[in-house]
Amino acid sequence: MVNRIDTSNNFAADIKDIGKLRQAAKQNSPEALTATAKQFEALFMNMVLKSMREATPQEGLFDSQQSKMYTSMFDQQLSQTMASRGVGLADVLTRQLSTVVDAQKDGKDGLKPGSPAEAAGFSRQDLNTALGVMQIAPPAEAARTSSNKPAHVRAFQDKLGAAAEDASRATGIPAKFMLGQAALESGWGRREIKGADGTNSFNVFGIKATGGWTGKVVETATTEYVNGVPRTRVEKFRAYDSYADAFKDYARLLTNNPRYEAVIANAKDITGFAQGLQKAGYATDPHYAAKLTRIIKQSLSV
Template sequence: MTSAIDTNVYTDMQGLAQLRQQVRAEGDERSPETLRKVAGQFEAMFVQQILKTMRESCLNEGLMDNDQSRLYQGMFDQQIALEMSRGQGLGLSDMLVRQLGGDSAANAEPRVREPADPFLVPAMAARRPVSLAYGQHRPAALDAAPPADAVSGCSGVPLNDVRQNDVLGDTPVREWRPASQKEFITDLWPHAESAARKLGVDPKVLLAQAALETGWGQHIMQRRDGSSSHNLFGIKADGRWSGDQVNHRTVEFRHGVLQREQASFRAYASPGRSLADYAEFIRNNPRYEDALGSDDPHRYVMELQRAGYATDPAYGRKIMNIYNSDEFQYAVAAAQYQQRQAATEAQEVSVVDAQPNSMPAQNTPQNSPLWDSPPRDSIDVASLYAGEG
């Protein structure tokens, strides 16, 4: 063992016991170090169970398989599980630490990781440090802009879904957390279209930027009461912002060095309001004039980066990695198809409602030959028997 509570070899049976004794001695069961080590042990057990299930799923045994070989194979798998859970591991321990310790544990032990390219696969956005998802390195002096007081935030054609009006409209919403990338795109699509029309850009690039900033909606800053701030683009608040705001720690690149800072960010009643305010923020800020009206998504994000929207030198590239991914394009196509279907259904309903009594002429009794003759009570019955004798 390298330390009193490191269990780097599967045969070390005292690691957990020593960890338990140390926690009792220190009296702090929720310290970041303790949570990290316990989460690592749980991740090792999880990986070991995966390997065990994988071995058991093999139906055929080799000629050399026997009880002894399976024993050593199990010992080897246990050691593999420990090695795989060390360091960054599978990301399970990071999630456990955030759930067990909350933001305090995440902030107490910074774990800023920048892989070669963590956003080649959009699903990895959820594994990046939570602090990086909040306001991707905003310079406070550069992000000051007049508030969008006149913005309604609900223009665009909503999907044929009650959830659109309740969750993404002007009605205040406490929490919005999409269950998948497809749901993230579907929920925001009509509002992204509205914002994109104001900016003259592709709505997909706005969604890709929001996905980067929020980890696909999974890491949105929260207010003190635990409700969501719905800040999808990490726009900071200054003295000219009269709306709600939330304070949170963020990471900024200063002279090429990552630094943790405390900053105030804008808070909105709903994600739809956030998209509307983003459009006004970009359109009313002279710094981003070169980015407006750009049909090329790559040019748009690069102009934003050049103008100082984010201090991360790879900010534009990360957005385009999400934009060009197959998962993102599939989610956008699904959202567009659902919107077209909803529009078609709404149009059919409106046509039927506009003509509720319309029926084919040949089926109306007024035009039937049976109604061409006078009513029976007006017929001269005596004439029917005339000439009989």
């Protein structure tokens, strides 16, 4: 007789819970089958929540590694609660994997012809394999795949990627470095500088209309740091006819202005590039280099 398994309040990534499920699985316990299916449902819901979090820009004042850690813990508990109430996935897995258990009880190596499990491609080892997957792939890491970038990152890259590649060839700076800076300056395109009539300036780098600029101009409020204290003021910014023009002007600014010689010299190093921009006075935000480095490494280098 197998003791009742209760994993309703904990993820099966816990070693003790894994041990209980494995022991029950060896005895072909229906309870183990149900508990495993529910854990997979919780894992799936956690991946959904993680994808939703990644699709939401998180560059606020209170965002930090600590806040992300507690958000991840909250999402794990939330997904477990949702799975305990059921969204239907566990029931489907239980029905399909039950044929594996039946085959094992009958001493058969294969699955019943035409069974749902056979149609789905399950083998008799799926139950133990499932337990192993949960042990080595915790929910917080399972959703982190290189091909699963957040939607806003993919959209931003699709919109500006070609212009960034052209500027990269002119400066030697990797396109993702410039995309990262454009993302930081424009809030991934959500805070692009616009004229009073709503006309887009295409100025995703926040370049001000100084240095003998004779082109179009837009005025807007911006935040500047004076002795580390943020101040809001109205400034004039350059306006372009396209994103391609904005990237070309940005490339000229960095290659022609002696202030940015160190930036060009460290064009291949993320940290050197970001710190070079801050030291050259590109922005007054004291945390500019750290923010830019984080965006490039976490959002554009996966």
